[in-house]
Amino acid sequence: MKNETLNRLKLLASEIRLETMKIIASKGNGHVGGSLSIADVLAVLYGEVMHYKPEDPDWKERDWLVLSKGHAGPAMYAALGIVGYYAKEDAYHLNEAGSDFPSHTDHSKTKGVDLTTGSLGQGISQAVGAALGNKMQRIDSHVFVICGDGECDEGQVWEAAQFAAHYHLDNLIGFVDNNGRQLDGTVEEVMSHGKGIGAKFDAFGWEVIDVKDGNDVKEILEAIHRAYEIKDKPTMIILNTVKGKGIDFAETSGEHSSTLNAEQWKVVIAEAERKYEALKEELS
Amino acid sequence: MYKLAKEHTNDKRNNRDAYDDAMLDMMKVNDKIVHIDCDLAGCINATRIKKDFPERFFNAGIAEANAICVACGLSATGIIPFVHTFGVFASRRAFDQVFLSAGYGERPIHIIGSDPGITAAFNGATHMPLEDCGLYLNVPNAIIMDPCDYAQTYVLTKRSAETDSLTYMRLIRRSFKTIYEDGSDFEIGKGVLLKEGKDVTIIASGVMVYNAIKASELLKEEGIEAEVIDMHTWKPLDEELIIRSAGKTGAVVTAENHEVNTGLGSAIANVLAANCPVPQEFIGIHNRYGQVGSQDFLEKEYGMTVEDIADAARKAISRK
Numbered sequence: 301m302k303n304e305t306l307n308r309l310k311l312l313a314s315e316i317r318l319e320t321m322k323i324i325a326s327k328g329n330g331h332v333g334g335s336l337s338i339a340d341v342l343a344v345l346y347g348e349v350m351h352y353k354p355e356d357p358d359w360k361e362r363d364w365l366v367l368s369k370g371h372a373g374p375a376m377y378a379a380l381g382i383v384g385y386y387a388k389e390d391a392y393h394l395n396e397a398g399s400d401f402p403s404h405t406d407h408s409k410t411k412g413v414d415l416t417t418g419s420l421g422q423g424i425s426q427a428v429g430a431a432l433g434n435k436m437q438r439i440d441s442h443v444f445v446i447c448g449d450g451e452c453d454e455g456q457v458w459e460a461a462q463f464a465a466h467y468h469l470d471n472l473i474g475f476v477d478n479n480g481r482q483l484d485g486t487v488e489e490v491m492s493h494g495k496g497i498g499a500k501f502d503a504f505g506w507e508v509i510d511v512k513d514g515n516d517v518k519e520i521l522e523a524i525h526r527a528y529e530i531k532d533k534p535t536m537i538i539l540n541t542v543k544g545k546g547i548d549f550a551e552t553s554g555e556h557s558s559t560l561n562a563e564q565w566k567v568v569i570a571e572a573e574r575k576y577e578a579l580k581e582e583l584s
Numbered sequence: 585m586y587k588l589a590k591e592h593t594n595d596k597r598n599n600r601d602a603y604d605d606a607m608l609d610m611m612k613v614n615d616k617i618v619h620i621d622c623d624l625a626g627c628i629n630a631t632r633i634k635k636d637f638p639e640r641f642f643n644a645g646i647a648e649a650n651a652i653c654v655a656c657g658l659s660a661t662g663i664i665p666f667v668h669t670f671g672v673f674a675s676r677r678a679f680d681q682v683f684l685s686a687g688y689g690e691r692p693i694h695i696i697g698s699d700p701g702i703t704a705a706f707n708g709a710t711h712m713p714l715e716d717c718g719l720y721l722n723v724p725n726a727i728i729m730d731p732c733d734y735a736q737t738y739v740l741t742k743r744s745a746e747t748d749s750l751t752y753m754r755l756i757r758r759s760f761k762t763i764y765e766d767g768s769d770f771e772i773g774k775g776v777l778l779k780e781g782k783d784v785t786i787i788a789s790g791v792m793v794y795n796a797i798k799a800s801e802l803l804k805e806e807g808i809e810a811e812v813i814d815m816h817t818w819k820p821l822d823e824e825l826i827i828r829s830a831g832k833t834g835a836v837v838t839a840e841n842h843e844v845n846t847g848l849g850s851a852i853a854n855v856l857a858a859n860c861p862v863p864q865e866f867i868g869i870h871n872r873y874g875q876v877g878s879q880d881f882l883e884k885e886y887g888m889t890v891e892d893i894a895d896a897a898r899k900a901i902s903r904k
Contacts, residue, residue, distance in 0.1 A: 407660075408690050415660055416689035419680055425650045426685055429657020429665075432642070436618075437661065456681075459650035467642070 301521065305348060307583040309517040312382065313343035314579050317546045318572040319378030319388055323401070325569060327394040329559035330403055332550045333543040335375035337479040337515070338446055341539060342379040344520045345444055354384040357411050363441050364414045364430050368423025369448035369477060370404035377401050377410065385412040420448070421456030424474065428464045431472035431534075442528075446475045450482030453491045458504065464534045465505030472534040473527045474506075478514065479543035483556040501536040514539025515546075547572060586735075586768035586776060592761045592794055595734050599756040600628040602734040603696060606741035607666065611637050616662060617745060620655055622648050622669040628698055628757060630668060648673040652681040656691040664694070664745055670704075671697030671713030671754060679719050686750045687723040693751075694744045700730065700754035700790055701841030702882035704874065712874025713754075717818055718846030720752045727751040727772055728818040730841070730848075732793040735764040736816055743772050754790060761794040763814070775822040777829070781811035784897045785829040788839040789815045789848055791879075792867070792888065796839050799893035810897055818848050826852055827859045835900035836864040839893050844868035863903035865896035 316339040324330035346352075350363040367376050374394060381388035393399045400409045404418030415430065417423035427445035434441055451457060464472055476497050484490050493500060498508045507530045509523045520539065527535035544550025547568060550558060560568065611617050611633070618640040619625075619633045625643065634641040644651035648669050655665035667674070674697035675682075686693050697716050704712040720728045727749050731737040737755065744751040770776065775787070779800055788796035793814045800810040811829050815822065830836050836856065838849035849866040856862060869886050883889050 408688075415657065416685065419684050421649075422653050422681055422685045425653030425681075426657040426660070426689075428650075429654035430660050431657070432654065433658040433661030433663045436639070436658075436663065439661075456649045456653070459645075459647035460653070463644060463647070463650055463654060466645075 301518065306518050309343045309347045309521070311579055311583060312347040313340045313517060314546070314576045315382055316342055316375060316378045318576045319381060320375045321547065321569050321572045323374040323377055323391045323394050325565035326392040328565070329557065330374055330394060331371045331556065332547070332558040333481065333555055334369060334448060334477065334479065335372045336545045336547055336550055337541040337543050338372055338375050338477050339546065340515045340517050341446065341475055341520050342375055344517050344524065346379045346383050348521060349524055350444070351441065354412065357385065361439060361441055364427070364443040366415050366417065366423050366427035366430070366443065366445040367405045368417055368427065368445050369420070369451050370417030370423060373401070373403055373405045376405055376413070380410070380412040420451040421454030423447070424457055425460040428460045428469065428472060431464070431469045432467060435469065435471055441471065443472050444475070445472070446477060449476055449478045449480065449487050449497060450490070452476065452493065452497050461501060461504040461506065468532045469534045470531050473524065474534065474536045476536060476538050477541055478538050479541045481543045481554045481556070498536070498538045505533060507533055507535040509535060509537045511537055511539050514541035546575065586770065587765040588778065589762040589765050592763060592797065595759050595762045597734055598629065598758055599734055599737055599760050600698065602737035603741050603755055604629050604632045606738045607633055608636055610742060610745055611640060614664070617664045618642065618658065618666070620644055620651050620665055620667045622646055622651050622673065624669055624698070628668060628755065648678040649681045652678045652693070652695070653685045655693040656685040656689055659691040659693050666694045666696060668696040668698065670699050670711055671716040672711055674752070675713060675716035675719045682720070682750070683723055687726060691750065692748050695752045696755050697752060698755040698757050700756060701869070702879055702886065702888070703756050703758070703791060703841070705879050705882065706876055708876035709874040714843045714869045714874055715846055716754070717752070717842055721819055721846065721851065723750065725749055726819060729753040729772065729816055730790040730818060731816050732790050732814060733760060733763040735766050735768045736770055739768065739770045740772065740816065743770070747772065756791060760791060763793055770816060773817050773820045773822060775825045776814040776816065777811070777825065778814050779810070779812040781809035781833060783808045783810060783833055784835040784837060784901050785811040785813060785833045786837045786839060786893060786897060787813045787815050787826065787848070787852060789818065790841045792839040792841055795888065795890045795893055798890040799897065802890060802894045803897055808897065808901065815848060818851060821851055821855060823855045823859070826855050830856055830860045830862045834862050834904050836862055837867060837893060837896045837900050838864065839867040839888070841888070842868055844870055863900045865900045867893050867896050
């Protein structure tokens with residue numbers, strides 16, 4: 301794994317954080333914490349791993365990404381803008397009336413969004429269907445799906461999990477954004493997961509890879525390369541992340557949704573810009 | 585074009601085989617069509633599909649919510665999925681998935697809900713969908729069908745696959761009356777004017793079509809000429825036919841195997857109120873749960889017999 305690649309991905313993750321803040325700031329409030337925690341996996345997917353054509357979003361041979369935790373839409377919009385599905389500025393209209401950028405990812409609205417999500421649990425089921433459809437049609441591609449740890453409270457996640465294992469969907473690679481927090485508090489407080497979410501997926505017949513630092517692009521990339529080698533079953537990569545990662549106020553509060561005033565957003569965007577520029581300088 | 589059967593006798597075939605026949609005929613020529621079941625394939629003989637097309641038959645197990653969303657994902661890759669479970673599970677159990685992933689998500693999947701209304705008979709209240717179509721009526725642009733016999737079930741299954749919409753079709757499982765001859769053709773969204781009349785219009789669907797025909801025969805003996813319409817598609821509703829017929833007869837009876845407050849009668853009342861207000865009487869389930877019993881017993885219990893329809897017609901006429 302080249303340092304050059306990792307540096308590029310780190311910088312992309314930083315840019316995704318900056319753009320995510322600009323997108324949420326355009327509305328004034330949104331799901332800051334859970335968007336920031338997945339910036340690094342999005343950087344690895346869009347910056348290195350996935351095959352896609354921004355000029356042809358429905359390209360049959362593409363890799364798919366389903367954001368099952370659809371409320372992290374702003375982070376996905378940031379990534380899609382950076383890699384060229386549209387101009388980055390297009391997404392600075394979060395949740396405006398008539399906007400193509402609703403807070404939850406919507407296939408009918410936004411270029412590059414493969415499936416509509418938002419009602420938790422439904423995204424992973426749809427991703428399973430897409431993986432089955434591509435396999436049936438002998439399309440050599442992968443379907444990636446990102447779930448929340450809170451989302452794993454939903455029974456449907458486990459219905460999807462058993463189906464994917466039963467049909468040996470090794471073209472399906474999932475991630476759990478295991479940031480430990482959900483809307484009402486910590487996952488441990490609200491609804492704990494027995495022996496752990498990873499242990500559950502293991503029991504359901506998935507290969508499970510635990511990534512100690514789920515905000516480290518190197519560890520994420522290594523995990524995906526390992527997942528590529530797994531045959532006859534789907535893989536779930538547990539990303540142990542920090543909710544709000546990379547932005548001081550969000551990392552401290554760990555809150556699910558944040559509302560800031562215009563002045564506060566200026567400070568946050570300035571922080572994200574400063575961090576991005578400093579990293580660029582450091583890596584150049 | 586359709587051709588009415590000479591006699592409306594019991595079909596020797598189980599109605600569920602009409603779905604299987606249509607699927608097998610389609611699957612032979614279209615490799616994108618798949619059947620997904622929720623551990624109820626045996627109940628509709630879809631094991632025939634599994635036997636002939638094992639690679640395009642998927643059992644999702646007893647997990648209906650997932651089955652609907654898997655179908656949506658398949659559809660996104662260009663597959664044409666049909667999903668079957670009992671009507672209660674296809675509606676109540678999986679409604680958020682139907683509404684959001686399939687409806688709002690614009691995925692044209694085709695959902696088959698078997699054992700509509702009182703045909704669930706001895707499976708009782710827990711398995712008796714009296715509100716399935718009512719739920720689906722809330723899904724913008726969904727197509728909802730309640731076919732009445734073998735020939736119609738066969739055609740509407742095929743027509744479903746030709747649409748770009750989410751469809752929901754009720755499926756009577758067992759042998760039932762033959763209304764049409766095989767080879768009859770039907771169009772989604774176009775009701776069938778079975779019998780012309782001038783005094784009252786009876787609009788029915790599914791198993792109530794037979795009773796509506798019989799009621800019209802009863803009324804004829806009294807000199808009442810009832811117009812009979814088979815409204816196999818609830819949505820989009822054939823408003824033109826309703827308005828034309830109600831305008832002519834000036835009285836309407838709706839007969840459905842469903843809760844009347846959220847079903848065909850209500851949908852038709854909406855059309856009449858806005859376009860052609862005439863007296864309307866509602867045959868169907870009135871604010872009740874299902875229960876165990878034979879279909880004949882349940883028809884009587886819920887006031888859905890031939891005589892009940894004839895009474896409703898007399899009442900509607902008297903209110904003109």
